[in-house]
Amino acid sequence: MSKAHELLKKYWGYDSFRYPQEEIIASVLDGKDTLALLPTGGGKSLCFQIPALVNEGICLVISPLVALMKDQVDNLMKRDIKAIALTGGIHADEVITLLDNCVYGNYKFLYVSPERLQQDWVLEKIKNLPLNLIAIDEAHCISQWGHDFRPSYTKINLLKPLFPNVPMIALTASATLDVKKDIIKQLEMQQPKLFQISFARENIGYFVYETEDKGYKIEQILKKNPEPSIIYVRNRKMCHDLSFQLSQLGFQTTFYHGGLPKREKEKNMHLWMSEKAQVIVATNAFGMGIDKPNVRTVIHVQLPENLENYYQESGRAGRNGEKSFAVLLHHPSDTVSAQSQFIHSLPDKEFLKTVYNKLCNYFQIAYGEGIDEQFSFNLNHFCSQYQFPVIKTYNSLTFLDRQGIITFSQEYSEKIVLQFLLESKEVIRYISLNPQDEEVILAVLRNYSGIYDMPTAINLSLISRKSNQPEAVIEATLLRLKEKGIIEYTAKNNDSSITFNEVREDERTINRVSKYLEAQNELKQNKLQAVLDYVTDKAHCKNSLILNYFGERGTADCGNCSYCISKKVTKSNSEKDSNVLLKLIKEKPLSSRELQQITKISEEQLIFALQELLDNDFIKVLPNNKYTIN
Template sequence: MSSPLEILKKHWNYTQFRKPQEEIITAVIKGDNCVVLLPTGGGKSICYQIPALLLDGVCIVVSPLIALIKDQVESLLEKNIKAIALTSQLSQDEIIIAFDNLQFGGYKFLYLSPEKLQSKLIQDKIKQINVSFFAIDEAHCISEWGHDFRPSYLKLNILKELQPNANFIALTATATQKVLEDITKNLEIENATIFKKSFQRNNLTYQVIYTENYYEKLLQIVGRITDSIIIYTNNRKQTKEVNNYLIRHNYKSTYYHGGLSNQEKNNAYSSWISDKTPIMVATNAFGMGIDKSNVRAVVHINVPNSLENYIQEAGRAGRDGKESYSLILTNEATLFDAENRFKLNTPSIKYVKQIYSNLNQFYKISIGEQPIEFFNFSLQEFCLVYNLKLLQTYNAIKILERENIILLDENYSKKSTLKFLVSNNQLFNYIDKHPKHNNLIKLILRSYGGIFEHYTVINEFNLSKKLGIKKNEIIKELKELHKIGIVNYTCENSDSRLSFLVIREDDYTINRISKNIEQQNNLKFEKLQASISFIRNKKVCRNIMLLAYFNEIITESCGKCDVCKSKTYNSKIAQPLIDQIIKILKDQELSSQQLATILKCNEKQLLNSLKLLLEKNKIAITSQNKFKLNF
């Protein structure tokens, strides 16, 4: 029998174990129930993958993230380790074949979502296979106090009924003490051994930088850092804008968000991981399974939704142990906007009821009916039909999914593709003779580059909006062009698939989950406010404050964060500059950039002087991010 170290060397790029992975692996092999809290990048997956390869039977891994499940299975298959994922795309016959393979084919891993586990067929099949142990990934989802609570996780105790002799390992990267207690209680794990690694990262410096011009500050940051960088933005549009801005200034950058096709995501990731484009601009959709050692800085130009999210994202910097930075770019307008956006985009119970009603109308579901099929679903079209706000509606749909009212399969997402089969000259000759296609063809040429050379993902809905006609008319025109050989067009008329998990009972359906909705909305707002408080803090060492949030108490300041450094700044030395600032602001309101231009002083000294004046309430910031005197 191979040793854990031999397995590690054979399949992974490690040469030795890191603490406490060795202790966790030993405990799992011994048959202990374990709850594991390791910071992001701490090597959680090998804590169950190595024991699974050494023990008889199949390790069943429960994960809430379909994309992460696919990544894990692909990674195992690349190592010639047999693994299967049960996704919503598998038919009943395919599920039966998968379990036959698990029972007789030497497979070591079965990955599935907690929702999939509710299937009676799957439950019966799990009873029939030899299970080595259960691994519960993202275990904080089981706690109502976790930052990503999912009620479906509360039903995972069914696993004890299906396989009474199998043990558990529950894993998470972020959990407070309350969440850890909920994990052991709700999973009914008896005599669990808790493995908890400190969140303290001595090589990581936390800094909050106040600036009115994010783009200019980004150029300064990327100009100083030669290794890899991740820049987290607030939304998909901003991701693309920041990326284009950096490229225009001759930096090698790429971008990543949830709206890209799988191919586009893979291309962006490959380009970044290989250092072809060392700067990655992304939404928080980028991060699952990311393990790159030379990320030297993680920059946030948004307010993280929670400190749990922030510590995970920031922790992607400096995994090689070298000095690295977590930088938050902010200003008062951004902080105000974060709270405002949360309130605008968080669905109330009334709004969730409205969306549920609209969905039933959209698919013509009768009261008392529960259809069993999947429906093609386009969020953009749905919002257009009912005149709904896109983000608020998406959040309402995700609440319905979280509460097991519907299932939204966003990974289904097959995109339409298009390629011109004729030359540029032939195309314009065709337009001259057939002017009815003129507007559409010219719009496509303006909207998509390289469409003569390769197949390009297109969005018919966006094209229809720009031309002011229905999406079906766009599809009809493209099919005509395909038929006569002008283009090669593959039409996929949905962004995702949706199914209904309960019978339609209108308000009663939502009333049953209204308490959960309200509690989760309040909890998410509290977590956002904790992030804002962390950013606004100017007195407590950022390392001390962040660790305290996770019940880890230290007393020694880091000496490196912006708060610690500002305390070493001597206000007496700054007094001449402070006097100059007050004199200039007597007659006008100015931004920090304008002050720097007038005073021709060191930027750091200016910002520290402005901080001192703000703390003493001598100056204030206007809604235009300018400074003014308070007297």
């Protein structure tokens, strides 16, 4: 393990591993199949990156998320570790070149999507690579019991007979008991070593608040806890709206979602990471690779789709071990809203077939064609043209993505078009004076021959691979060349993109995957019901409910969640508070905010007393969310 410690210090600057990273790495280096369940922020990537660097050869990393692959490749390249990713939209001839480079280019990491392994010729190429480790990230995707099942993951076991002596490590942040068993079975792991940290986060208090005024509740929380905070919302519009509202209240706030340009994402992220902004309001696009240790509160304004996502997102609080809070705000109407978004908008087979056919027509793809073709895509325009409901269509495209039929990238992207304005000899002279720009310029010139004659669209990820430079460095270089008058450089914005991973076969395509649709819809219903049970359960510790969901039974009450704290409210205090509230409500209808401002009763006691009055039919809630006598 001394070599592992040397590499940790050399590339990452750490003196020691977190528990149980060292034990997991030792298992892999010992040649054993390994399953590692580490909560979000537990440092999963080091568990395969370090052993891959210790041994000769290449580590094959299988990941379902393009953004995650790009993020990890960029981070490795910044550390002068050679890595490439075979993402969607790369044509076959380029994939062959990249795989050949893996053999002769001294690469240490090859990232691929599980869909790539379904292509026989890709598998044939990979078969000849000197693999030292196979790493399966987001391994819960292999299980039909998981919250993000992808059938293409079940084909990973094709690698086992091809590399019988190469260890396999499967990693995930959240898996129930059934999912763990399924991962081992589906991957055909041989006597695997299992490493699992308890899902308990003793420093996090889980709070569920029923409130009709979420804005006021957020204001209270942020004033009470002025440290860094994350607020998760459901859509991009609410990101902007809530961020603006909090700014108007005097909070330093920024926002983050998948529709922002890369530079604005980086700027907003920096504001929050450097604590120039206390709060970042975000969709679930935020979180990948984020490791800010002193986050005090994570607030969810709406119900999450499942407890796996909620656990991961709320787990971004308190990574420094300090006391922190995961707060979920809800109102009875949220149940209807969540069912509408997550359940009622699930597609059936006929709707899925219609969306797929129209999508092919939209991009003029003929029957039997379309594989590896990539297009810019605007969901709202597509839905408007065919009169499709947006959320149901979005769910259809997401399903097609998870089945590997298409890659539906919702990351904001820029289509870069550039042309060299100077003659080639002047460009060569510039390179001699500015050697730091040489690799990027030569990569562009070698791959786009007509770039002196006309504006040419370039592929940023291709130039990144050819120059062995992160995309951020390439963008900075191009901007510098533009400012010096060497190139003309423009960027056209795309909201998302669609890549077709298979030829168009219409009904045959959909019939093949429709068997998974019904099972997925039922699973989504069950998982949302688990969220509703968590929110409405007033008789059990919130921490215990989460642990029980992940298979940790018989856990003691945490003493630190909204339920445990409500138990501390004595009956005599409750009766006294109820009498005070009842007297005020008899005079006129009042909201909970107004009642708290008048009485100065603590929020926990107020909620407890109001619930008692509601349960005993002394009061009722009016449509304007004020309480009145029943």
